[in-house]
Amino acid sequence: MSESLNIAVIPGDGIGPEVIAEAVKVLQVVTVNTGVNLKLTNYKLGAEHWLETGETLPEETLTALRSHDAILFGAVGAAPGDTRIPSGLIEREMLLKLRFSLDHFVNLRPSKLYPGVPSPLANPGEIDFIVVREGTEGPYVGNGGVLRAGTPHEIATEVSINTAHGVERVVRDAFRRANDRPRKHLTLVHKHNVLVFAGHLWRRAVEAIAPEFPEVTHDYLHVDAATIFMTTNPSRFDVIVTDNLFGDILTDQAGAITGGIGLAASGNINMDRTAPSMFEPVHGSAPDIAGQQKADPTAAILSTALLLDHVGLPELARRVEAAVEGDVASRDEMTDPRTTSEIGDAIIAALA
Ligand code: NAI
Ligand code: MG
Numbered sequence: 347m348s349e350s351l352n353i354a355v356i357p358g359d360g361i362g363p364e365v366i367a368e369a370v371k372v373l374q375v376v377t378v379n380t381g382v383n384l385k386l387t388n389y390k391l392g393a394e395h396w397l398e399t400g401e402t403l404p405e406e407t408l409t410a411l412r413s414h415d416a417i418l419f420g421a422v423g424a425a426p427g428d429t430r431i432p433s434g435l436i437e438r439e440m441l442l443k444l445r446f447s448l449d450h451f452v453n454l455r456p457s458k459l460y461p462g463v464p465s466p467l468a469n470p471g472e473i474d475f476i477v478v479r480e481g482t483e484g485p486y487v488g489n490g491g492v493l494r495a496g497t498p499h500e501i502a503t504e505v506s507i508n509t510a511h512g513v514e515r516v517v518r519d520a521f522r523r524a525n526d527r528p529r530k531h532l533t534l535v536h537k538h539n540v541l542v543f544a545g546h547l548w549r550r551a552v553e554a555i556a557p558e559f560p561e562v563t564h565d566y567l568h569v570d571a572a573t574i575f576m577t578t579n580p581s582r583f584d585v586i587v588t589d590n591l592f593g594d595i596l597t598d599q600a601g602a603i604t605g606g607i608g609l610a611a612s613g614n615i616n617m618d619r620t621a622p623s624m625f626e627p628v629h630g631s632a633p634d635i636a637g638q639q640k641a642d643p644t645a646a647i648l649s650t651a652l653l654l655d656h657v658g659l660p661e662l663a664r665r666v667e668a669a670v671e672g673d674v675a676s677r678d679e680m681t682d683p684r685t686t687s688e689i690g691d692a693i694i695a696a697l698a
Pocket of ligand 1: 365420421422423424425426441498607608626629630631632633634635640641642643645686
């Protein structure tokens with residue numbers, strides 16, 4: 347029996363095309379002889395594309411993307427000092443537009459310290475948790491404005507949006523994920539002692555949904571305390587659920603303690619499956635090393651494992667993870683002279 351897997355590929359800018367080339371090779375190899383008929387369609391989007399065409403995310407492209415089972419995304423964005431592109435344009439008009447339009451309400455970021463990978467923590471212990479970050483609300487929705495700009499009386503607002511529907515669906519998703527993990531523990535991270543209106547909506551959602559998952563234990567941390575524990579005792583975490591802003595910050599810290607940006611993968615997931623989900627490395631386009639085959643493609647490759655899980659091919663996802671685990675265990679960061687494609691090839695060799 348053969349099933350089709352129809353993937354949109356957006357390599358993007360900088361190191362995006364270099365790391366996505368390796369991720370694509372991994373997808374091609376892991377699906378061979380499995381009955382999965384892989385079909386890949388490339389889409390050109392990002393800063394370079396805007397410079398060439400003036401397009402950020404045209405409606406036709408958005409419509410075409412909707413027809414795929416999932417999206418594999420590299421990174422977009424120019425070098426921070428590049429004055430040819432207005433700051434924030436690609437982020438708002440392309441990346442955030444994509445995440446909001448396709449209703450990617452679960453931003454999933456697994457954090458695992460693989461054996462052999464050095465952590466900046468002296469005693470990291472076992473680190474294996476996931477952060478379920480809300481992806482469509484919070485302070486990132488652009489609900490604000492400015493009055494009397496540039497005067498001493500300037501007023502700027504950036505209002506955080508939290509809907510009962512939006513909070514409930516992401517909290518339920520986090521409980522489900524906790525229920526599927528051996529430790530079955532959920533931590534809500536917020537700041538409900540100060541951000542009382544949004545905080546209590548989140549707290550009540552957790553209390554209301556908890557009885558649906560009697561095997562899952564849950565606790566609560568203020569976000570400031572969560573950053574302390576993430577440094578002093580990251581083993582205490584299993585599943586963290588939190589809002590868009592806190593999740594953005596915490597997942598960067600989580601990436602740092604688990605071996606850095608070259609390994610961190612993420613999914614922007616629409617769990618209602620009304621539109622395709624998108625899988626991408628956490629890192630950006632790294633203009634400082636672009637085009638030099640210096641980028642680590644592991645984060646992009648691990649993103650394909652999240653993609654395979656989402657499309658219902660968990661056995662293939664586990665194969666990709668095992669191949670990565672084997673490769674990182676044998677690395678010596680200081681003396682690893684391999685190019686982007688050599689790392690990709692080594693992981694592919696481990697897959698076979
Ligand atoms: P960045 O993640 O691109 O780079 C930060 C540092 O990490 C750089 O020194 C880079 O060389 C290094 N690095 C990143 N990925 C690496 C990899 N796979 N292997 C080895 N080293 C790696 O963040 P930065 O410099 O702040 O942003 C560059 C551009 O990327 C900006 O335009 C930014 O807006 C964009 N960006 C895009 C994202 C996305 O598309 N989702 C996410 C983050 C940033
Ligand atoms: Mg970030």
